[in-house]
Amino acid sequence: MTMMATATDVLEAVRAIPDPEIPVITIEGLGILRECRLDEAAGVVHVVITPTYSGCPAMRAIEDQIARVCRAHGLRAVVTSQLSPAWTTDWISPDAREALRRFGIAPPGPADADAGAGERAPRPVSVMIGGGRHTVACPRCGSEATSVISQFGSTACKALRRCDSCGDPFDEFKAL
Numbered sequence: 001m002t003m004m005a006t007a008t009d010v011l012e013a014v015r016a017i018p019d020p021e022i023p024v025i026t027i028e029g030l031g032i033l034r035e036c037r038l039d040e041a042a043g044v045v046h047v048v049i050t051p052t053y054s055g056c057p058a059m060r061a062i063e064d065q066i067a068r069v070c071r072a073h074g075l076r077a078v079v080t081s082q083l084s085p086a087w088t089t090d091w092i093s094p095d096a097r098e099a100l101r102r103f104g105i106a107p108p109g110p111a112d113a114d115a116g117a118g119e120r121a122p123r124p125v126s127v128m129i130g131g132g133r134h135t136v137a138c139p140r141c142g143s144e145a146t147s148v149i150s151q152f153g154s155t156a157c158k159a160l161r162r163c164d165s166c167g168d169p170f171d172e173f174k175a176l
Helices: 003-015 058-072 094-103
Strands: 033-039 044-049 076-081 146-150 158-165 171-172
Touching: 003 033, 003 044, 003 058, 033 146, 058 076
Parallel strands: 044 076
Antiparallel strands: 033 044, 146 158, 158 171
């Protein structure tokens, strides 16, 4: 096996690491993998990740998995967390959004329509108290008649909703 094949294999393996909280999507599909490059001379894979939010408990598990994948290829991982620009749900790939929907999680709508690729434009944080509503389609039956059960679902980045048509509960991945 050539070094080029090994480099390709390890970089693809890092990109394919599943998110520990939502294993049907990868860290690349989720948009938290910002950079992954191999320094062949040093035998090091440099990886830059951005947490979905500053207190995300999955980041340690993701760092550990990156290290395991690199070790399996005889390499050492150097993982850096980059907080700026802040992660946004707009970075979730179309394939990952569809995987979320198939898994029963309503994918987020657009969070920042004015941001360019890889950037996040400054914007005010909206807070809805009492009356704010947005439409979320049920990932199972497609009905837009859904209700919020709780602002917090199985993880802090999701809300718990119920479909008023089919009756099924589901998570909504919040747009951030």
